[in-house]
Structure formats: structure tokens, C-alpha cells
Amino acid sequence: xxxxxxxxxxxxxxxxxxxxxxxxxxxxxxxxxxxxxxxxxxxxxxxxxxxxxxxxxxxxxxxxxxxxxxxxxxxxxxxxxxxxxxxxxxxxxxxxxxxxx
Amino acid sequence: xxxxxxxxxxxxxxxxxxxxxxxxxxxxxxxxxxxxxxxxxxxxxxxxxxxxxxxxxxxxxxxxxxxxxxxxxxxxxxxxxxxxxxxxxxxxxxxxxxxxxxxxxxxxxxxxxxxxxxxxxxxxxxxxxxxxxxxxxxxxxxxxxxxxxxxxxxxxxxxxxxxxxxxxxxxxxxxxxxxxxxxxxxxxxxxxxxxxxxxxxxxxxxxxxxxxxxxxxxxxxxxxxxxxxxxxxxxxxxxxxxxxxxxxxxxxxxxxxxxxxxxxxxxxxxxxxxxxxxxxxxxxxxxxxxxxxxxxxxxxxxxxxxxxxxxxxxxxxxxxxxxxxxxxxxxxxxxxxxxxxxxxxxxxxxxxxxxxxxxxxxxxxxxxxxxxxxxxxxxxxxxxxxxxxxxxxxxxxxxxxxxxxxxxxxxxxxxxxxxxxxxxxxxxxxxxxxxxxxxxxxxxxxxxxxxxxxxxxxxxxxxxxxxxxxxxxxxxxxxxxxxxxxxx
Numbered sequence: 163x164x165x166x167x168x169x170x171x172x173x174x175x176x177x178x179x180x181x182x183x184x185x186x187x188x189x190x191x192x193x194x195x196x197x198x199x200x201x202x203x204x205x206x207x208x209x210x211x212x213x214x215x216x217x218x219x220x221x222x223x224x225x226x227x228x229x230x231x232x233x234x235x236x237x238x239x240x241x242x243x244x245x246x247x248x249x250x251x252x253x254x255x256x257x258x259x260x261x262x263x
Numbered sequence: 264x265x266x267x268x269x270x271x272x273x274x275x276x277x278x279x280x281x282x283x284x285x286x287x288x289x290x291x292x293x294x295x296x297x298x299x300x301x302x303x304x305x306x307x308x309x310x311x312x313x314x315x316x317x318x319x320x321x322x323x324x325x326x327x328x329x330x331x332x333x334x335x336x337x338x339x340x341x342x343x344x345x346x347x348x349x350x351x352x353x354x355x356x357x358x359x360x361x362x363x364x365x366x367x368x369x370x371x372x373x374x375x376x377x378x379x380x381x382x383x384x385x386x387x388x389x390x391x392x393x394x395x396x397x398x399x400x401x402x403x404x405x406x407x408x409x410x411x412x413x414x415x416x417x418x419x420x421x422x423x424x425x426x427x428x429x430x431x432x433x434x435x436x437x438x439x440x441x442x443x444x445x446x447x448x449x450x451x452x453x454x455x456x457x458x459x460x461x462x463x464x465x466x467x468x469x470x471x472x473x474x475x476x477x478x479x480x481x482x483x484x485x486x487x488x489x490x491x492x493x494x495x496x497x498x499x500x501x502x503x504x505x506x507x508x509x510x511x512x513x514x515x516x517x518x519x520x521x522x523x524x525x526x527x528x529x530x531x532x533x534x535x536x537x538x539x540x541x542x543x544x545x546x547x548x549x550x551x552x553x554x555x556x557x558x559x560x561x562x563x564x565x566x567x568x569x570x571x572x573x574x575x576x577x578x579x580x581x582x583x584x585x586x587x588x589x590x591x592x593x594x595x596x597x598x599x600x601x602x603x604x605x606x607x608x609x610x611x612x613x614x615x616x617x618x619x620x621x622x623x624x625x626x627x628x629x630x631x632x633x634x635x636x637x638x639x640x641x642x643x644x645x646x647x648x649x650x651x652x653x654x655x656x657x658x659x660x661x662x663x664x665x666x667x668x669x670x671x672x673x674x675x676x677x678x679x680x681x682x683x684x685x686x687x688x689x690x691x692x693x694x695x696x697x698x699x700x701x702x703x704x705x706x707x708x709x710x711x712x713x714x715x716x717x718x719x720x721x722x723x724x725x726x727x728x729x730x731x732x733x734x735x736x737x738x739x740x741x742x743x744x745x746x747x748x749x750x751x
Contacts, residue, residue, distance in 0.1 A: 171452075178445055185438055194434050201441035205448050212452035220457055221448075224399050228444060231406045235440075238413050239433050245417060245426045255434070258427045 170211040177204035189254050191243050195236065202232045269337035274323060276340060278316040278350045279390045282357075285312030286383035293376045300376040306365045306717075309379040313358035313386070320351040332749045334396050338458045341396035341530070343749035348599060348742060349393035349526040356518045356606040357386040359721050363614040364511035366715045370622050371419060371509065378418060382515065385411030389523030396749070398447040398457045398484075401527045405443065405491065408523055409436050412516060416508040422624060428507020435490060435500040443487025449480030459535035460749070466538045474542070481536060481543055485550075488528045492521055492580045493573075495553035502565075505573035506627070510620055513569060514613030517576045518606035525583050525602055529595055532587060534748050540590040547588045548680060554581030555687035562694050567627045568616055571694065572609075575653060578691050579605060585684060586668040589675035592748070597667035600743035604660035604732065605653075611725020612649045615642065618712050629698065631710075636702040642714060645726045647699045652729035654695035655688055659733035663740070 181201035185194050206225045213221025246258070273280070289308055293300050324347050332343040361382060368378060388407025395401040413436065417429030451457050453476045454465040471477060486497065493501035505513050532543055558578030565571040579601075586598030619635075620627050636643020652659035665688060673681045714722070732739050 178441075181441070182438070185434070191430060191434070195437075198434070198437040198441055201438075202444070205441065205445045208445065208448040209451065212448065216452075216455050218455060221451055224448075224451070224457060227399050227403060231403070231440070234406070234410055235433075235437055238410050239437070242413065242417050242426060242429045242433055245420075246423075246430050249423045249426065255430070258430060 167211050167215040170207060174204045174207040174211065177201075177207070191246070191255055194255070195239055195243070199232060199236065202228055269339075270335065272333070272335035272342060274319075274326060275333075275335045275342035276394070277319045277323070278354060279387050279394070281312060281316045281319060282354075282383045282387035282390065285309065285315075286380050286387065289376055289380050289383070293380075299374065302365065302368055305376040305379045306361060309361045309383055310358055312383060313354050313361065316354040316390075317351055317358070320347050320354060323347045323350075332747065334460065334749070338460060339397040339400050340394050341459070341534075341749045342394070344746040345529075345595065345599065345748040346394040346526070348603070348746040349522055350390045352522050352603050352606055353386055353389045353393065353519055356522065356610055357382060357515070359607060359610045359724060360511060360515040360519070362717045363514060363610055363617065363721045364509075366718045367509060367511045367617050369715075371421065372622075373418060373420065378415065381411045381415050385415065385515075386519055389519050389526075392523040393526035395527060395530060396459045398450065398459070398462075398531070401531065402440070402444050402447060404523065405527065406440060408520065409440065409491075412436075412512070412520070415512045415515070416504060418512065419509045419624070422507075424507040424624075425509065428504045431500050431507075432504045439487045439490030439497070441487075442483050442490070446480045446483030446485075446487060449476050449483065451480075453477035453480055459530055462535040463537070466536065477539075478542060481532075481539070482546065484531060485528070485543060485546055488524055489550055491524045492528075492583070493577050494550045494580050494584060495557040495577060498554070498558075498577050501577060502570045502573040505576070506567060506569045510569070510613050510617030510624065513572075514610040514617075517572070517609045517613065518602075521576075521580065521583065522602045522606055525587070525598055529587060529598060529748065533590055533595055537590060544588060544590060547584055548677075551581050551584045551588055551680060552683055552687075554578065554584065555684045556581075556690070559687045559691035559694070562691065566629055568629055568632065568698075569620075569627050571629065571698070572612065572616070575691065575695075576609070578687065579653070581687070582665060582668055582684065585672050585677075585680065588680065589668075589671040589677065591671060591675050593674060594668070594671040595748050596743040596746065597664075597671040599746055600667045600740060601664040603739055603743060604664045604728070607725045607728045608649050608652050608660065611722045612646070612653070614718050614721045614725070615646050615649070618714060618718055626710075629701070632698065633701045633704045633706060635712075637705065638711060642712060642722075643702045645722050647702055648726050648729055649722075650695045650699050652733065654692045656692075657733075659729045660736070660739075661729070662733065663736045667740070667743070 181197045184197035209221040388404045391404030413433045417426045419425035454462045490497040562574035586594040652661040655661040655665040
């Protein structure tokens with residue numbers, strides 16, 4: 163028995179939605195990062211599913227690029243979180259309110 | 264199994280290679296020399312690299328003029344007039360931003376050649392977007408540009424607002440990138456290819472019975488781009504980030520990000536999905552109306568010049584989107600002309616803001632600009648010209664830029680949208696002119712601003728570009744019109 167592609171796509175859409183929801187509601191910078199990662203991995207699942215059902219290798223190749231980008235983003239992101247944390251001893255985005263108006 | 268290597272037209276990707284090569288060379292010099300690389304060496308190298316990239320793009324232009332458009336690297340990169348002109352704009356703007364940053368780095372006591380390394384790499388990312396013929400290449404360019412900028416925004420270690428702005432930019436930028444790439448994945452699912460010319464071919468030869476996946480994909484990509492160019496309602500990050508970032512970086516963001524992102528979005532929506540214009544045009548129309556009106560309206564109530572310029576840049580993003588909305592070659596030329604004239608002006612404006620803001624960037628109140636032109640007539644007049652050009656006053660480039668996108672929109676049957684954005688432009692004109700008048704206020708509260716020579720050069724280039732091409736728009740206009748977008 164094969165699982166139809168639509169199941170994978172629905173799962174990916176759900177994961178993407180959870181990530182987006184988490185990013186918009188959670189207040190810890192680290193968890194917000196994890197949510198971005200979850201969204202990117204949902205994208206990867208979508209690419210692989212389409213690649214499989216279209217019998218086309220380009221989708222699988224795209225996944226590698228997305229992975230590399232996700233890794234680069236986290237590297238820079240964690241460095242910035244550390245820089246902010248050193249100054250404020252907090253990683254909650256609600257405390258970042260010097261800039262507003 | 265044999266692997267066939269794609270043929271590479273090195274001239275087509277030469278500017279990107281020059282910038283990335285310059286960035287890597289600086290990194291190697293910094294790593295291999297014992298003494299610290301001096302600011303002068305870094306600035307000269309970076310400026311020379313940008314100049315070489317500009318000269319290379321001139322050769323590319325004559326090559327494409329005689330041999331026609333093509334794609335290279337297995338259809339991943341488009342080699343056309345549009346990409347070349349956008350590349351040249353990015354190279355020139357990065358050159359100006361490098362010079363503008365020189366005085367800031369000297370004053371702000373920041374060390375390290377990394378600023379230039381990141382600036383060149385980010386500019387190469389923007390060029391990649393401008394030349395991309397594949398959704399994945401657009402994404403890679405977007406990310407190279409964005410990740411470089413996240414660090415540049417956080418570059419001022421003496422101010423906590425700098426890292427705060429970087430974190431905000433990073434979280435929302437990451438969100439936008441995820442939306443964009445999910446849109447790209449869905450578009451891939453709907454069309455079976457990620458190359459833009461392939462998508463255009465598919466659209467032209469198939470009738471799409473169930474467009475759901477494709478519509479969602481295009482919508483998500485558009486939202487991702489709207490975040491990057493800070494179009495309302497996806498603009499909330501931009502005033503905070505503009506305020507927190509070092510002023511020369513803000514100038515770079517306001518100019519190069521817009522050039523790269525608009526080049527990418529024009530390629531995707533008009534180059535690849537031009538046949539589906541009826542589907543995405545209402546979305547773009549909403550972005551245009553919201554951005555022009557809210558950008559102008561919220562700028563009126565700002566008291567900090569960097570936040571005011573952030574809202575002004577949101578307003579300009581609305582005008583640039585107007586060229587996209589028309590979905591015609593004329594609209595493409597209009598948007599290209601708009602970013603071409605806007606980029607040097609905005610870099611020069613932020614150079615003045617950087618000088619006026621002081622080392623700690625704490626003198627950005629609008630009141631501090633009162634009487635600036637009375638005490639320092641040249642600097643004040645320069646800022647006045649730059650602001651008037653952004654307002655779209657006649658005899659400046661801003662006027663022709665607005666004229667170009669408006670005529671394109673009216674030609675495409677959008678008289679109503681043209682009238683609407685003109686109303687928004689007049690609201691925007693009010694706050695620019697109010698600021699210009701306060702520059703000439705007799706009540707003098709402005710401190711003397713010292714203008715170093717490199718900054719003076721950048722400001723002069725911005726002002727001259729606004730005035731010379733404002734009176735004599737022919738050359739730039741014909742350049743924008745002949746910059747053909749590759750269509751299959």
C-alpha cells in the first residue's frame with residue numbers, strides 16, 4: 163500500500179502552519195528560531211513529495227539548498243541572540259522595546 | 264552514469280564573481296596578515312571591486328546588444344539587459360555605500376574588515392536575484408543578501424539598539440524567506456519546474472484546471488517579497504530596523520535590497536507568470552494602495568528622521584510596485600527607472616543622516632535639523648535637493664521616476680490607481696516639504712556638522728544624479744527602456 167502524495171503535502175502544510183503560528187505567538191527568541199526551522203523543513207518535505215510524484219530530480223536538489231540556507235541562518239541568528247543576551251540577560255523578545263514609535 | 268556539466272558563460276556571471284572574489288580576497292588578506300587591515304586598504308579594495316563590476320557590466324551590455332539574450336548554467340541564470348542594468352545599479356550603489364560607510368567606521372570606533380566583506384557578499388546576493396532564472400537561485404540570492412545584512416545591522420557593538428534591530432530583522436526576515444520558499448515549492452508542484460522560463464512555457468501551453476496549489480504558491484512568494492521590500496501590511500519591522508541599524512547600512516538596505524528584490528519579483532511575476540497577471544494583480548494593487556497611503560500617513564507623525572525615512576521608503580516601495588502592477592514592458596522599465604534613480608539619492612540622504620546623527624546615532628530628532636541650511640548652506644541645500652527628489656519635485660529624478668510608473672499604470676488601464684497614488688504622493692510631499700522648510704528655519708538649533716571628504720563625494724554624487732538626470736532624463740530613461748526582460 164502506498165500513501166498518497168496528498169497526505170505528505172497536508173502534513174507539510176500542517177507543519178508549516180504550526181511553525182508560522184509558533185513564530186507569531188511565542189516570545190522566546192530561541193523558540194522563534196526553531197519555528198523558522200520547522201517551516202523550512204516543511205518546505206523540504208513539500209519539495210521531496212512533489213519531486214517524487216513528478217519524477218523530477220530538481221525538487222530533491224532544491225532541498226539541499228534550503229538545508230544550507232537554514233544552517234547559515236541559524237549560525238548568524240544564534241550569534242545575534244547571544245549578542246543580545248549578553249547585554250540584557252534575557253532572550254524574550256518582549257524586552258526588546260528600545261526601538262518603537 | 265555520466266554527469267554532464269552545464270556550459271558556463273563566464274561573462275554573464277562576471278560581476279557576481281568579481282564581488283564574491285573581492286569579498287573572499289579581503290577575507291584572506293585579513294586572515295593571513297599579522298597586522299590589522301587598515302580601513303583605507305579595505306575601503307579602496309571594496310570600492311575598486313565595485314568599480315570593476317560596473318565596468319564589466321558595460322561589456323556585458325554591448326555583448327547582449329550584439330548577440331541577444333540567453334540563459335546559462337543550465338538555465339539557472341538569465342543573461343539579459345534587465346539583469347545587466349540591475350547589476351550595474353547594485354554595483355554603483357554598493358560603491359557609494361562603501362564610501363559612505365568609511366567615515367562612519369572611522370568615527371564609530373568599530374574595527375574589522377568584515378564590514379566590507381559582508382557588504383560585498385550581500386551585494387553579490389542582490390545581483391544573483393537580479394540575474395536569476397530559477398526560483399532556487401532567487402532564493403539563494405535573497406538569503407545571501409539577507410544573511411549578510413543581518414550581521415551588518417548588528418555591526419555597531421557599542422549600541423544595544425543595533426543588535427535589537429538585527430534580531431527583529433532576522434526573525435521577520437527568516438519568516439519571509441520561509442514563506443517565499445514554500446511558495447516556490449508549491450509553484451514547483453504546480454508546474455513541474457523551478458526555472459522561470461520553464462514556468463512561463465508551462466503557463467503558455469497548459470490550461471490549469473485546478474489552480475489552487477499554484478495560486479497559493481504565487482501568493483506566498485508575493486507575501487515573502489512584500490516583507491523584504493517592506494510593503495504594507497508587511498512593513499512593521501522596517502522602522503525599527505532602519506532606526507537601529509548603523510546609518511550607512513540603512514542606506515544600503517533602503518537601496519540595494521529594493522533593487523535586488525524588485526528585480527527578482529519582476530522576473531518571477533512578469534517574466535514567469537505574466538500570463539497569469541489577472542490572478543496576482545489584485546494582490547499587488549492592494550499592496551500599492553496600502554503602502555503609498557500608510558507610508559505617507561505614518562511618516563507625518565514621526566519625530567525621528569530615520570523612522571521618517573523608513574516610512575518614506577515604504578511609500579516608495581508602493582510606487583515601485585505600481586510598475587509591477589501594470590504588468591507590461593513599460594511597467595518593468597518604469598520600476599527599473601524608479602530604483603535606478605532612487606538608489607543613489609537614498610544612499611546620499613543616509614550619508615547626511617549618518618553625519619548628523621553623531622557617533623552614537625542619538626541625534627536623529629527632526630528638531631535637530633532646524634536651521635541646518637542657514638548655518639551650513641551647502642549641506643543644507645544638498646539635503647533639501649535629496650528630499651525634494653524623493654518627494655518627486657520637478658527638475659529632479661524623482662519626478663520622472665513617478666511619471667514613468669504612473670504612465671505605465673495608466674496605459675495598463677489603471678487610471679483609478681494612478682489617481683489614488685497621486686493623492687498619496689501629495690500627502691508624502693507635505694512631510695518632505697515641511698522638513699525642507701525647517702532646514703531653512705531662522706530659528707537655528709543645528710550644531711555644525713563636519714563633512715569628511717569621502718562623505719562629501721557620496722553626497723555630491725547623489726545630489727548631482729538627482730539634478731542632472733532630473734533636467735536631462737534621456738540617457739537613464741533609454742537605458743531602462745532598452746533593458747529587455749528575458750521572455751521565453
